[in-house]
Amino acid sequence: MNNGDGPIIRIRALRKRYRVGEVDVEALRGVDLDVQAGEFVSIVGPSGSGKSTLFHILGGLTPPTSGTVAIEGIDLASMTEAGRTELRRTKVGFVFQKYNLLPTLTAGDNIAIALHIAGKSLEIDTWSQEALRLLGIDHRLDHKPRAMSGGEQQRVAIARAIVNHPAILLADEPTGNLDSKNSDAVLSLLRDLNERLKQTILMITHNPEAAAYGHRTVHMRDGRIVEGETGPLVS
Amino acid sequence: MILTLVGVSRGMVEESKKRASGVGADIWVRPPNSSLLSFSSAAMSEKLIDFFAQQPHVVIATGSANYSAGVMEPVSGVDLEKFARMSGGFRFLEGGTIRNPDDIMVDDRFAAQRNLHAGDKLTLWNRSWNISGIFEAGKLARIILPMAVVQELSGATGRISQIFLKLDDPKNTQGVIAALKANPALQGYPIYSVEEWTSLFSVNRITGLRAFIGVVITLAVVVGFLVVFLSMYTAVLERTREIGILKALGATPGYILGILLRETAVLAAGGALLGIGLTFGTRWMVNTFAGPSLTQTIVMDWWPITTGIALAGSVLGTLYPGWKAIRQDALEALQYE
Numbered sequence: 325m326n327n328g329d330g331p332i333i334r335i336r337a338l339r340k341r342y343r344v345g346e347v348d349v350e351a352l353r354g355v356d357l358d359v360q361a362g363e364f365v366s367i368v369g370p371s372g373s374g375k376s377t378l379f380h381i382l383g384g385l386t387p388p389t390s391g392t393v394a395i396e397g398i399d400l401a402s403m404t405e406a407g408r409t410e411l412r413r414t415k416v417g418f419v420f421q422k423y424n425l426l427p428t429l430t431a432g433d434n435i436a437i438a439l440h441i442a443g444k445s446l447e448i449d450t451w452s453q454e455a456l457r458l459l460g461i462d463h464r465l466d467h468k469p470r471a472m473s474g475g476e477q478q479r480v481a482i483a484r485a486i487v488n489h490p491a492i493l494l495a496d497e498p499t500g501n502l503d504s505k506n507s508d509a510v511l512s513l514l515r516d517l518n519e520r521l522k523q524t525i526l527m528i529t530h531n532p533e534a535a536a537y538g539h540r541t542v543h544m545r546d547g548r549i550v551e552g553e554t555g556p557l558v559s
Numbered sequence: 560m561i562l563t564l565v566g567v568s569r570g571m572v573e574e575s576k577k578r579a580s581g582v583g584a585d586i587w588v589r590p591p592n593s594s595l596l597s598f599s600s601a602a603m604s605e606k607l608i609d610f611f612a613q614q615p616h617v618v619i620a621t622g623s624a625n626y627s628a629g630v631m632e633p634v635s636g637v638d639l640e641k642f643a644r645m646s647g648g649f650r651f652l653e654g655g656t657i658r659n660p661d662d663i664m665v666d667d668r669f670a671a672q673r674n675l676h677a678g679d680k681l682t683l684w685n686r687s688w689n690i691s692g693i694f695e696a697g698k699l700a701r702i703i704l705p706m707a708v709v710q711e712l713s714g715a716t717g718r719i720s721q722i723f724l725k726l727d728d729p730k731n732t733q734g735v736i737a738a739l740k741a742n743p744a745l746q747g748y749p750i751y752s753v754e755e756w757t758s759l760f761s762v763n764r765i766t767g768l769r770a771f772i773g774v775v776i777t778l779a780v781v782v783g784f785l786v787v788f789l790s791m792y793t794a795v796l797e798r799t800r801e802i803g804i805l806k807a808l809g810a811t812p813g814y815i816l817g818i819l820l821r822e823t824a825v826l827a828a829g830g831a832l833l834g835i836g837l838t839f840g841t842r843w844m845v846n847t848f849a850g851p852s853l854t855q856t857i858v859m860d861w862w863p864i865t866t867g868i869a870l871a872g873s874v875l876g877t878l879y880p881g882w883k884a885i886r887q888d889a890l891e892a893l894q895y896e
Contacts, residue, residue, distance in 0.1 A: 426801055
């Protein structure tokens with residue numbers, strides 16, 4: 325377990341290989357990275373650089389091929405599918421580029437289902453109320469996604485991702501489908517969540533301006549973290 | 560579909576039962592080798608009526624000569640005066656009894672389906688008939704003529720199809736039947752009390768009907784299962800991305816399968832209720848448009864059976880695509896377009 329002093333995420337010699345047709349693709353070729361609790365880290369890199377694969381491994385959506393990945397001291401590499409499901413339920417919150425809200429549920433129910441899946445009371449606690457207030461969607465909870473703008477849908481997705489107090493919030497191109505005004509609003513919200521609620525955030529982006537919202541930026545290319553990053557990679 | 564088909568099969572049987580009971584006889588005598596529901600043409604001598612009339616305890620003996628006015632449109636020819644005394648008489652809703660050679664009587668169901676009224680003309684067997692009266696359904700056939708007319712039409716003068724006996728006291732029924740069966744001259748004639756006769760009008764007693772219903776129900780179950788299976792399979796495919804979202808949120812396989820099964824159960828229960836409601840519509844359509852020989856009843860005892868079939872079929876039909884869905888990789892599911 326994380327003792328509160330070490331990094332909340334510790335990655336060492338992480339490799340991921342998967343097969344596309346009859347070709348083996350080396351998506352990650354030895355990644356080392358530490359993220360401290362309460363950090364807001366931006367991960368940038370061109371398509372195919374491996375940042376999404378890193379995101380998927382951290383989120384427990386796919387297992388690594390080799391190396392170690394620990395979140396709060398729990399190693400993901402040896403986890404079973406059930407273990408990774410538990411990880412997604414308790415330790416990780418996802419924000420996707422396409423929002424990925426359930427279309428038949430209202431915004432409030434989209435948030436509530438995350439609580440339900442986690443087996444928690446559907447009552448929004450004080451922390452989450454503060455988060456909803458920060459996100460500015462407390463008056464839109466009865467609306468279905470189709471009645472909301474992209475920016476509003478992404479804010480609902482952020483609320484859903486953090487309502488269970490995950491150790492880390494993984495945001496995959498959260499502004500990729502938004503115009504500049506809504507992008508600024510969502511990025512400011514992520515920074516507010518990080519600063520006021522001390523939420524650890526890893527954000528993937530192509531956009532250097534978006535990346536600048538984080539405390540530091542990690543650059544990836546060809547499955548490796550490359551020079552040029554801002555801030556320490558490994559403590 | 561199941562409720563309608565069972566309702567039609569049972570409706571026809573119960574309608575026959577009701578019309579048999581409406582005769583008012585205590586004993587029925589059928590021709591030798593006759594089948595239960597056959598509305599066969601005249602097969603016994605008319606003289607038998609006089610023979611039965613002379614038997615102890617018999618107060619009225621009469622019979623009917625049956626004929627057909629087309630596919631499944633039987634006609635009964637009766638001795639109107641004797642039949643009225645035995646059955647209590649026809650209850651006329653319009654007009655009255657037959658008085659002229661070209662008169663004919665029809666029941667209200669036949670009249671309603673053909674929009675006929677007393678005094679209208681009805682063409683049967685290339686002959687124009689005058690409708691003398693429209694009577695309340697429930698006695699023999701839907702079309703009634705004097706016995707002699709039917710015998711002439713069917714070319715069976717002096718022959719009848721069945722004989723009805725009314726006794727001085729219904730308590731004597733079994734004794735009279737025993738005495739008649741003991742008579743060597745009546746060997747081979749099926750002789751029934753009215754209770755025995757009407758009890759034969761059940762789905763289980765009619766050769767082939769039970770098997771027919773079994774085949775229909777099996778087909779309905781198979782078709783229903785396939786429809787539900789394919790519907791759920793398509794629904795699960797269409798919701799692959801949603802299942803991926805649930806998996807990304809940490810939903811367990813049991814949680815996702817539970818959602819699918821609960822949704823299916825609600826759909827199946829709703830579908831069963833809708834099906835039950837629709838049978839009232841099909842009853843109206845069958846009884847209004849399908850011809851006077853077809854009758855559909857509402858089979859309430861089949862409601863829980865069909866609901867069970869719908870639930871079982873839909874749940875089983877959900878398990879396979881549900882099982883596939885929960886085994887699906889979360890990443891693939893999220894990338895599904």
